[in-house]
Each structure stands twice: as C-alpha cells, then as structure tokens.
Amino acid sequence: MSPSPPAIEVTDLVKSYGDVEAVRGVSFTVPRGEVFGFLGPNGAGKSTTINMLCTLARPTSGAARVGGFDVAGQRDDVRRHIGLDFQDPTLDGHLTAEQNLRVHAELYGIDRAVIGERMRQMLEMVELWDRRDRPVMTFSGGMRRRLEIARGLLHSPRVLFLDEPTIGLDPQTRASIWSYIRALQETEGTTIFMTTHYMDEAELCDRIAIMDRGEIVVLDTPEALKAGVGSDRVVLGTADDAAALVALRERFGIDATVAEGAVTFHVEAGEAFVPRLFAELDVAITSVAVSRPTLDDVFLRHTGSTIRDAETAGAGDQNRLMMRALAGSRR
Amino acid sequence: MSATVADVVAARVPERSWRSEARAVKTVCHRDLIRFVGNRAQIMMWLIQPLLFLFVLGSGLQSLSAASTGGVDLKTFIFPGVLCITVVFSAMLSAASLVWDRELGFLRELTIAPVSRTSILLGKCLGGATIAATQGVVVLALAGLVGVPYDPVLVLGAVGLLLLLSFTVTSFGLLVAVQIKQAQTFTAVMQLFVIPMYFVSGALYPVSGLPTWLGVLNRLDPLTYAVDPMRRLVFNHITISDEARRRLDPGVTWFGWHLPAGLEVAMVLVLGLAVLGVAVWKFARTE
C-alpha cells in the first residue's frame, strides 16, 4: 500500500439510467487536502458522479477509489471515511440541532467519550452552538446548511462531499461557509469535493473541473483555466444589439454573443481595441467594459452558455436543449 | 469563533461490527421515540379514536344490545377489540414515518451511514412497535372504567398481546412503506386493507353464527387471530354467566375445530416475522 493514496481516484466512470447516459466516462484524481470544485450546467451529471463516489449509486462501469477504498468493493470503508451534504436537505426538522448531530454520531459509532466535545466544536465552528436546543424546523435555510456541514464533519471524514452547499444563501453566509471549509482543511487536512454554480466560489477552489453532458470538458487550477482563455472580454451596451452583432462580424470579423442582455466578445488587448470600436462601429455605444478573462468566460467557452443562463434554464434537459438552440442561433 | 488548530478533537469511525449495528438499531428507534414524545397533538389524535369506539359507540348501542349480551356491558365486550384497534392504527401510522423520512430526505442520512439497511429497518420496527404498544397500554389503563379488573395475569397477558400485535402490524406497515413511492398510497392502503381487516376481524362482534361469506372472510383475516386471544383473556377475568360467555366469546373455529389461543398467538408471531423478513429483504435491495 502506498503511504498516502490520493483522496479520490476516478477511472472511466460511467453511469447510465436506462437510455440516459448521465455520466459518460470521467477520469480524474484529487490529492489529499485539496478543495476541488465541480462545475457544470444543470443535468451535467455532477450529482450522479457524487452519488457514485459516495456509494449511493453503483457505477455502470469504470472504477473509483475514495480515501483509498474502492467504491464498489469496499462500500463500508468508503462510508466510514466520507462526509456528505446532499443537494437536498436531509435533516430531521422535528429534532433539535444537537439531537440531529447525536443521531449521526451514534450511527457512525463514534466513541461516546468524544461525542460531546466534538459536537461542541463543530457547532461552534458553524456558529450554532447557542441554538443547539432548538428544533431544526425553526432554522433558516442558511442555518440548516451550516448544521448539515457540521454534521457531515462530525465523524472527521477524510473527504467531505458538498453538493451545492451555498445555493440560495446570502453572501455573508456563503463567506462564512468558505471560512469553515478553509479552517477545516488546515486543521484536519480534509479533502473537499464540492459542486457549485457560483463562479466567485469556483475561484476559491484549488482546482476545478467543468462537466458538461456527462463528460469532464476541462480540469485545472482557476488561474490556468483563465489564462487558457487568453483574450480579454469586452461587454458592450448598444442601442441595437442585433445590428452591433452584424457590424462586429462584418467590420472586425468578431463573433459576438448577447449574454445577460449585453453584447459580449473576446479580443486580444481589449483596452487598445476600444478606441477602434468607437471610431469604426456605426451602432451607437452606450457603455463599454473590458475585463480580464473570468471563470465565466472559461465556462462559456467550454459549455457554450454562461453559468447564469444555465441556471435560469432550470434543471430540465428540454430547457437545456432549448438554451443550447438559442445560444446557437445567436451566433 | 472557530476552533483553533491545536485543540480539535478528532473522531474515529470504527469498523462495522455487531456492536455498531446494535447501536444503529437503538439510535433509529430512539429517534422515533423522541419524535413521538415531542408530538403531543398527534398522541391525542390517535387516542381519540379508541375513546370514541369505547365510550360513544359502546354507550350508544348499549340499549339496543342489552338483551342479547346477557347483562354484559357492551363497553366491556368491545374493550379487547378496541385495544387491538388502538394498536393497529398506531402501528400503521408509525410505520408510515418511513415514507415521510424518505419524502423529507432524512432517510438518505440513515442509508448513507456505515450500517446495514437491516439495522435501519429493525430500528424502525422496534420504534414503531414500542410507540403502538405504549398507546395500547394507555387504553388498557382504562380497563376499570368499563368493568374489567386490574388482575395482574390479565394485565401482563394483555401487554404481551399488545406488544405482539404492535410488532406484527408495524412490520406489515413497513413492508407497505418500503414498497410504495408516495405518502398518499399509504393512506389508500389503510382505507382499502387495514380498515376492512379491522371490521372483519370480529373486534366489535362475536365471530360465531356469522353469515357464511363473513365467516369465511373472518377466518382469512390475520387480525382475527389477535383479537380472539385478547377477548378470551379479558373474559377469563370478568364475572359472567356461562351462557353469555358462549355467545359473546365463542372462540375461532376451523370447520368446527376450536383453535387454542397458543396457536393463534404463534400464528400472529410467525406472520409478523415473515412480513418483517420480506420488508428487510426488499429494503436492502433498493439502491
């Protein structure tokens, strides 16, 4: 046995539900202690991948090892070493925060001598210690999320899976959840595997993978991914977006898109390009913004939609196809 | 605010063992009990039904039936049956909590834990049966009000029968809960099977001299074999004429053969074990 196996090792993992190939052969490795972000439009297969890594769904083919254990052959060992926060809540609203944690500790067979102290530390970390005696149904969405994180960590897992841990939370709560995640990584060396739809959050991950239609389309550090896009992003407000698209193509040979209600395109050396734009574009310009590439651009490049477009499209595949069709027709 | 690096207490999850499985069974059961105790409104609701049967129906029909019960109060007569109804409904509703656990997501927290699904279901069964039997015992405590003495043999025997029936019905409820996808289906099963089973069982009337079709249904109804020993037990401890006893507590017969109470009890137990076995098997197979 090697001294320290990677936290997660995935080889050609496939999951089919009948005709639907939810995950179509993904491979990647996550070293210990890393915060690994998993991005992708709705229905990309993120949750399905997590379910396989957590032994909740059996892979159709391929293999995965988590915490050094095989997800198919060593299910119990995997389960003993992972923590899991599902996309949908799994707390018992009728129990208090403390009772929820206690049930968890008992199920995981944690030594009774340490349960109390461990519970206090986790609840203090997520700032719910004062509320430990309240029924969870009186908690806000953010408080529940924090409690789920505390619970997922109660048994000191090697790998913590978080499926959209910050969805629907206010910026403050999101920031504190990130501070817990970092604290955890420092104190316990926990590996974090998380999915998110927030680009600013993906930015905070050590590495991210973008998944689309069941495949990983790109995987790297946020910096490397942004560098890969290269060119700057220009966002134009114009009097007539459609005319602007045509003019950009004819005069500059630039393929622009309308995303989030503004004309968007990429060029090398964006600042130098703006004066030319004003001189030569015969459509009235109401605003200009030039920015270095962001993860939004990376996402757009690799999946053909902005993350927010993907968000508003909803979870349905039909919607997703429609979005693609729309995105396509705009080019 | 957050814990400092130095003093974090780490937990360790031991390998699966008989001990950890036993702990899981206990935990799942304990949680259901906590929820039950915290839910006073529901406890009251579940108790209203037996009280209605006993005191409203029992008192209301008394004048009609006085002649044919040979001086026995109708409330006394239906008491054993009402004990059974209490337990049957309470056990079914307790088992339904599995459906709610699934619908509200908590079941995933249970099924992802490093314990076997068998332990989870056994915990649910233990919890549900305890809750149901407890409610049965509360109704049993009313015995004095309907002319049934608090004889130790009667009380112990009745508690035993209540436990047995609670176990079997909870197991049946869990089997239903494991199979179905939606909570509404559970209500449908209650309406289509459980309530008819209750009426057919003879909980509210003597099982001799029934019309043939009802007699046949009655003998096929598993609940019959729980109600009958309960009634025999109660009637053993009240003062009553031989003639009234023969009429009101005739015992269950198969083609003229009187089933001994011990056999009836054994049948209910075996049925409960079998149903629980199937439920565990089905539950373990779902992904």
Ligand SMILES: Nc1ncnc2c1ncn2[C@@H]1O[C@H](COP(=O)(O)OP(=O)(O)OP(=O)(O)O)[C@@H](O)[C@H]1O
């Ligand atoms: N149990 C299932 N049965 C059938 N199809 C499924 C099942 N689970 C997922 N799918 C399908 O697999 C695909 C991937 O779903 P998945 O939930 O993994 O997406 P996701 O990336 O997590 O999306 P989201 O961002 O909306 O959470 C979808 O097309 C979905 O309909």
Ligand SMILES: [Mg+2]
């Ligand atoms: Mg998902």
